[in-house]
Each structure stands twice: as C-alpha cells, then as structure tokens.
Amino acid sequence: MASQKDSTTIDRLDECAQAINVAKIRADFPILGTAHRGKPLVYLDNAATSQTPRQVVDSIQDYYYTKNANVHRGVHHLSQVATDVYESSRNKIAQFIGAHVGCEIIFTKGTTEAINLVAQTYGRKHIGKGDEILVSHMEHHSNIVPWQMLCEETGGTLKVVPIDDHGDMIMEEFDTLLSERTKLVSIVHVSNALGTVNPVEEIIEKAHALGVPVLLDGAQSAAHMPVDVKALDVDFYACSAHKMYGPTGMGILYGKATLLEEMPPFHGGGDMILSVTFEKTVFNTLPYKFEAGTPHIAGVVALGATVDYLNTIGMDKIAAYEAALLDYGTQALQQVEGVKLIGTAKNKAGVLSFTMESAHPHDIGQILDDHGVAIRTGHHCAQPVMQHFGVAATARASLAMYNTREEIDALIVALEDVNKVFA
Amino acid sequence: MSDSRALYEQVILDHNKKPRNFKKLEGADHSVEGFNPLCGDHFTVHLNLDGDTLTEITFEGSGCAISKSSASVMTTVLKGKTRAEAEALFEQFHAMITADPDAPVDDEALGKLRVFAGVREFPVRIKCATLAWHALHSALTSDDNAVSTEE
Numbered sequence: 001m002a003s004q005k006d007s008t009t010i011d012r013l014d015e016c017a018q019a020i021n022v023a024k025i026r027a028d029f030p031i032l033g034t035a036h037r038g039k040p041l042v043y044l045d046n047a048a049t050s051q052t053p054r055q056v057v058d059s060i061q062d063y064y065y066t067k068n069a070n071v072h073r074g075v076h077h078l079s080q081v082a083t084d085v086y087e088s089s090r091n092k093i094a095q096f097i098g099a100h101v102g103c104e105i106i107f108t109k110g111t112t113e114a115i116n117l118v119a120q121t122y123g124r125k126h127i128g129k130g131d132e133i134l135v136s137h138m139e140h141h142s143n144i145v146p147w148q149m150l151c152e153e154t155g156g157t158l159k160v161v162p163i164d165d166h167g168d169m170i171m172e173e174f175d176t177l178l179s180e181r182t183k184l185v186s187i188v189h190v191s192n193a194l195g196t197v198n199p200v201e202e203i204i205e206k207a208h209a210l211g212v213p214v215l216l217d218g219a220q221s222a223a224h225m226p227v228d229v230k231a232l233d234v235d236f237y238a239c240s241a242h243k244m245y246g247p248t249g250m251g252i253l254y255g256k257a258t259l260l261e262e263m264p265p266f267h268g269g270g271d272m273i274l275s276v277t278f279e280k281t282v283f284n285t286l287p288y289k290f291e292a293g294t295p296h297i298a299g300v301v302a303l304g305a306t307v308d309y310l311n312t313i314g315m316d317k318i319a320a321y322e323a324a325l326l327d328y329g330t331q332a333l334q335q336v337e338g339v340k341l342i343g344t345a346k347n348k349a350g351v352l353s354f355t356m357e358s359a360h361p362h363d364i365g366q367i368l369d370d371h372g373v374a375i376r377t378g379h380h381c382a383q384p385v386m387q388h389f390g391v392a393a394t395a396r397a398s399l400a401m402y403n404t405r406e407e408i409d410a411l412i413v414a415l416e417d418v419n420k421v422f423a
Numbered sequence: 424m425s426d427s428r429a430l431y432e433q434v435i436l437d438h439n440k441k442p443r444n445f446k447k448l449e450g451a452d453h454s455v456e457g458f459n460p461l462c463g464d465h466f467t468v469h470l471n472l473d474g475d476t477l478t479e480i481t482f483e484g485s486g487c488a489i490s491k492s493s494a495s496v497m498t499t500v501l502k503g504k505t506r507a508e509a510e511a512l513f514e515q516f517h518a519m520i521t522a523d524p525d526a527p528v529d530d531e532a533l534g535k536l537r538v539f540a541g542v543r544e545f546p547v548r549i550k551c552a553t554l555a556w557h558a559l560h561s562a563l564t565s566d567d568n569a570v571s572t573e574e
C-alpha cells in the first residue's frame with residue numbers, strides 16, 4: 001500500500017509526527033487505547049467531536065474536589081479560588097486566540113450559541129429591513145439558521161456566496177455581493193463538510209474596506225491551526241471546546257470590545273447586572289453583561305487546561321502534522337476504487353469527505369464500524385453543500401493531532417472491505 | 424453488537440444491486456414519497472388498486488442498501504395482496520425488526536421479509552428498513568401524504 005504513495009509525503013509525515021511526538025500525545029488520551037469489536041479504536045470523527053486528554057479530565061476532577069464554589073459572589077475562600085481559576089482560564093483562552101484582553105472573551109455553550117448571541121444582540125440592533133447578511137454556500141446550519149430567524153424578524157436578507165466544484169468560495173461573487181447594504185459578513189473559517197480553509201484575511205480586508213464587520217465560525221479551526229484574532233482583525237470569532245479536545249457544553253465568542261460594549265445583552269438574569277430595581281436595571285460591564293446566570297465553571301476551567309495542553313505541543317506543529325497527514329490520506333483514499341473526494345479546495349484542513357460507487361455512505365459507515373473505524377456519514381449539518389455537489393450524504397473522515405499513518409491505513413483496508421461486501 | 428455481516432444478508436445485497444419493480448408507475452392510483460432527512464434517503468412508492476387488491480406496486484429513488492432492498496423486497500411480497508393483508512404484514516415486519524435480537528422470528532408469517540431480522544441488532548437502521556413501508560402505509564390509509572422519518 002505505502003509503496004504506491006509518494007515517498008516524500010511519507011517522509012514529511014514521519015518527520016512531523018516526530019516533531020509533535022504523536023506516541024506521547026496518544027498516551028494522554030485513554031480512549032485511544034480502547035478496542036471496539038476486538039479491533040483497536042480508529043477515531044476519525046474529530047470534526048464532530050474530539051477526544052479529551054487526561055490532563056483536561058483531571059482539571060475537572062481537581063476543580064470539583066478542591067475548588068468548587070459559585071463565582072463572583074462570595075467573600076469566602078472557595079468562592080475566591082473558583083473565581084480566580086475561572087478568570088485565569090478566560091485570560092489563557094484570550095491569549096490562545098490572540099485576544100490579549102480577557103473581557104473580549106464571552107463564555108457560551110458552544111459555537112452555535114455564540115452565533116445566536118451575535119444574531120440576537122448585534123443583529124437585532126443593526127440589521128433591519130433592506131440590510132443584508134453575507135454567508136457562504138458551505139456554512140454549517142448553525143451559521144445559516146440564526147440569520148434566517150433574524151431576517152424573519154427584522155426584514156433583513158441573507159445573501160449566499162456560491163462555491164465552485166472544488167469547494168472553494170467564488171471570490172468574484174463575494175466581491176459582487178458585498179455592498180453598502182451588507183451589515184455583517186459571517187463565514188466559516190474551515191468547512192466541516194469539505195475541509196476548505198477560506199481566505200479569511202482577504203474577506204476581512206474587503207469587508208472592512210466597506211466598514212462591514214466579520215464573524216468567523218471557528219469551530220473547525222481553533223484546534224487545528226494557530227489563530228490570531230488581532231492579526232486577522234476579525235470582529236467576532238466563535239468556537240467550541242468539544243472540538244478542541246476540551247469539554248462538551250462549552251465554547252466562546254470573541255468580540256472586539258468596542259462592538260461588545262454597544263451591543264444589548266443576550267440573556268437577562270444574575271451576574272449580568274450591576275443593579276436592579278423594578279424601575280431600572282443597570283447592566284454589568286464586559287464580559288459579564290453577556291454571561292447571565294451561574295456559568296459552566298468546570299467547563300471554563302477545563303477549557304483553560306485544554307489551552308495549556310495545546311500550548312505545550314504548539315499549534316504550528318499541530319497544523320504541520322495534520323497537513324502532512326491530510327496529504328497522505330488524500331493520496332491513499334484516491335487509490336481506493338470508486339472513491340470520489342468531495343472537497344478538493346486549494347487550501348484544505350484535515351477533512352476527507354467522500355462517496356463510493358459501490359456503497360451508500362450509511363453502509364460505508366456501518367462496515368467501517370466492524371473494523372473499529374469511526375467516521376461520520378450524512379449531511380454533516382451542511383445540507384446546502386450536499387445539494388451543491390448533488391449528493392444526499394457523504395462519508396467523512398476527519399483528522400486530529402493524535403491520528404497516525406497506521407490509522408489511515410486501517411481506514412483504507414476497511415474501505416477495500418466495503419468494496420468487497422458491495423461488489 | 425454483532426458484526427454487520429448479520430445485517431447485510433445475501434438477499435439484501437442482491438436487492439440493493441438489482442432492485443425489483445424499480446420504476447415509475449405512470450398514472451398510478453397512489454404515489455407517496457418517503458424521506459429520511461438525516462441520511463438523505465428518498466423514495467417514492469407507487470401503487471394501483473383494484474378494489475381492495477394491490478395489483479401493481481413499484482418504487483423509485485435512492486438510499487442506503489437497507490432502505491433500498493427493503494423497498495424492493497416489499498414490492499415483491501405485496502403484489503396481489505389486499506389492503507388488510509398488506510397492513511398486517513407491515514405490522515408483523517415492524518414488530519420483528521423492533522423486537523429483542525434473541526426473540527424468535529415467525530418465519531411463516533414473514534416469509535422473505537425475515538432476511539431483515541439482522542436489523543434488530545442495529546436499531547439506528549430501523550428507520551432505513553421501514554421507510555418504504557411507511558410510505559406504503561400512507562398510500563393505503565389514503566392520505567397520500569409524504570412521510571418523513573423525523574416526525
């Protein structure tokens with residue numbers, strides 16, 4: 001098998017694997033050592049959710065065993081300790097994405113809630129009748145539906161930048177659609193269905209030239225490449241901890257302080273106020289204005305530990321390794337009879353979406369499961385992408401820093417078995 | 424859970440590759456669509472009735488091996504049956520694939536349909552196996568409304 005692949009691809013992959021010490025990383029993820037149907041687990045569904053290292057799980061236990069209390073509320077010792085770890089996690093996360101000021105990081109349940117927050121606050125205030133929101137044809141439903149709901153309410157219009165048959169955004173169309181009427185550009189940084197890495201620098205520069213703010217859906221970028229929101233000059237950035245080797249039910253919205261300041265609050269309740277009387281309520285300052293109620297403190301602490309973990313490896317090295325793994329996987333997949341890759345953009349991250357002539361994605365996933373290989377099949381919450389490529393569903397293997405060359409080989413063996421069963 | 428070889432019986436693979444009665448029925452008395460929005464499966468079941476008897480039944484569309492073969496086998500067992508017989512078969516089929524994997528299968532009542540007994544081990548595939556049957560049910564209860572697995 002390997003001999004048919006480009007030897008420089010293999011050399012580079014092995015070099016990058018050594019640079020991040022994949023074996024050591026794998027040892028931190030207990031689940032990767034488990035077996036399924038007597039076969040070692042080959043987990044290739046990382047775009048759906050990633051696995052969690054011991055260090056992050058330990059941080060949750062440590063929090064509940066030694067630090068648990070409500071935050072920002074008590075004079076007692078534990079409340080102080082909990083508040084300290086909570087706020088120091090916020091600062092770590094701010095630094096991780098280049099935000100520098102903690103108050104620009106709002107904790108949410110995930111990417112979905114972060115986008116809804118912007119739609120319901122910034123959107124309601126600034127996007128009215130005749131105004132436009134620009135998204136692309138490759139968005140996840142979570143970057144489509146909140147805008148449709150907003151437009152329904154305010155009379156705004158959702159405009160969609162088309163994609164080509166490689167899964168690249170057609171930038172000439174972006175240029176045409178971006179106009180004086182555009183009030184927000186909301187674009188996926190890395191497509192979960194296709195792996196396309198969008199030219200976000202260019203998108204942000206062009207939008208800013210017309211004074212239009214940009215939201216990036218970073219669900220698939222945060223754990224796979226260095227992200228620097230200040231260097232990008234992006235206005236909003238959303239991501240989910242569970243796709244970054246962190247806990248579920250946790251995510252962030254980064255927003256420029258100047259924008260967040262003038263946005264109305266999202267939810268009302270405790271913590272988000274300075275004072276309440278029945279006549280008048282004064283809202284709290286950033287970021288608390290957007291964090292009503294007792295937050296997911298353990299989740300925030302765990303996300304802080306996740307960021308520490310990623311920093312010890314280095315996002316540059318992670319990106320380089322995953323790129324080498326993607327090259328290897330792309331070559332390997334193309335050698336399997338009847339495989340058609342969906343998503344062949346110029347600039348891609350570790351997503352291999354494909355169909356097979358012999359079998360429907362659902363059946364591919366079923367046979368792969370016999371081999372212990374976990375992939376996702378379906379529309380990946382991106383039905384417009386499926387419609388563009390004229391398929392009902394795809395099979396998708398999505399990569400993470402702990403995946404290996406041997407795991408790609410196991411995927412290929414399993415796909416050859418699919419061809420045998422459905423011959 | 425067992426290996427999916429238990430699911431992909433030879434008969435199922437055969438009907439998947441060479442679906443029977445796989446065509447449009449022009450001017451059919453009833454045509455009902457069935458969707459599974461989660462995996463994109465989409466079939467239309469067409470049928471003609473003479474009084475209470477199903478004189479012709481065909482299907483078209485696309486989906487996974489389980490949904491397609493189930494639709495195909497369904498058309499082969501239903502031709503010539505009465506409404507009541509068809510509905511009774513659906514009930515028995517449904518009961519079989521949702522039963523405990525160790526429960527005995529009533530071979531006599533189910534006939535060919537028993538090749539789908541493996542679905543009992545894979546509950547997520549129940550929707551695949553019953554998609555065409557739900558469309559049929561809608562046609563026979565004569566509301567002819569499109570059916571979706573997600574309602």
Ligand SMILES: Cc1ncc(COP(=O)(O)O)c(C=O)c1O
Nearest residue numbers: 110111112140142192217219240
């Ligand atoms: C590109 C993209 N955006 C948004 C989301 C939604 O993330 P979450 O479900 O964590 O809110 C996902 C998750 O699948 C995604 O891949």
